[in-house]
Amino acid sequence: MKPAPFAYARAKSVDHAIDLLGSSGGEARLLAGGQSLMASLNMRLSHPSLLIDINGIGALSGIAAAKDRVAIGAMTRHAQAEASPEIAKHVPLIARAMPHIAHPAIRNRGTIGGSVAFADPAAELPACMMALDAEFTIKGPKGERNVKAGDFFKGLFETAIGPQDILTGISVPAATASRRTGFGELTRRHGDYAIVGLAASGEAKGKGYDKLRLVYFGVGATPVRATKAEAALSEGDIDGAAKAVAGDIDPPDDIQASGATRRHLAGVLLKRVAAQLAEARS
Template sequence: MKPAPFAYKKVRALDEAIALMGENLDARLLAGGQSLMATLNMRLSAPNLLIDINGIGGLDGIARNGDTIEIGALTRHVQAERSDTIARYAPLIARAMPFIGHAAIRNRGTLGGSIAFADPAAELPACLLALDGEVTAQGPKGKRSIRTSDYFKGLYETALGPQEILTAIRLPAADGNTRTGFAELARRHGDYAIVGLAASARADGKGLKDVRLAYFGVGNTPLRATKSEAALAGGDVDAAVAALDLDPHDDIQASAAVKKHLAGVLLRRVAAQLMERQP
């Protein structure tokens, strides 16, 4: 089980990577490599060129600019896990982080890589959707921002163009009224979840408003449960569960019926987190 042959180029600048992608349509970008390398080893993917972007300066880092948190694409999971800025201003990311893989994976895996790969069972894409974040991308035509609602297109498919590189994600910075919730059910710690739920809301007196529920592991992309959001904002958890209209497929770990049931259980658990007063 060895990868098919490929060439390798470590680039130092985004422009260099973008140009190389233009010249090599079979090229793949290599960031943390924690998903890509496994597919290469299994020959599920056989690019002719790997463009290693780990040497591009300025793409890692976590910064707050007023009411926005910007996380560079090459920020490793472990950096986010230990970041005070994340803990304070992006608590949903902080809640999700311990569920992602294992220590050695989090040491290498990047946040940008996870969002670009867009595994429908992964935690971070759902967090991004729940937070109504933005993806920043750079391509031959320059830089652009993509709203999360426009970003996830299909199974492992995003709005990124063939020569575009995800450079950062931007999230609204949490304040005193931000509420977040996160839960997932995986048969073993660190595995992809059977079903998971990332949620954000704003405190509204004793209730909630702007509720965003983003499920993962139940479709081709992370999915909002908009009807349940409205019910939850109305303070009715039972109605929110009843309003779930997910339509998952059977997979190896669980049937659609199990996933739907568990989605309801998670909603109750996450709703309880959202109701809690949070620091």
């Protein structure tokens, strides 16, 4: 199939893009990497009247580590993050996740901001951002605001980004000496969306963890924090955490797997990710 007809505009700046969004009456879409958008256009699942290309806005791209935070521009490509020494050193969870995202050709064009803004519940980066307690910077007609990851993902493909807003950047805490991270996913084939996945981040404390965040993806309409499993694993109880996951998630049945299968795999995955966290101690 081919997309429905649409107009095209190339934004010269963030403010210009916001003005273009405002002039469209809510019928415009932003073109960043386009890896999800082009497919939805071709299948006519999306039919905007105007496509606003933001690839020329250089200020939206880049990675910068400063003090205890790392700033990631919304237009930063997956491949840039994957190859970045700053990401490898200061945000190891994202470094762990990057090779799991689709395939190199997609990572070359896909953007960090595009992935989190699309908010696919089976995608890796939204869960990573939740696990890291990231903060998103959004700019719109009324100015700029910052939104925590826990408040950013609202529902299936729904975020705190308004119809005239642009996600401009993401800020995540830089890793500390005690920070431990883990990541895993189960897919039918490498590069497929996850049947179930898990991103984990916490501070080592005794035999357990402090400020532990276990965030599943592929099990609900948004990334899902497993708070009961967090409580058990924080005390070093891996088996208890794996059992507790069943009370944290309520995955749906679909063509890939039943909810019961996903619930079982979530426990299996928790043990694997817990082993990653433990390896980092030694």
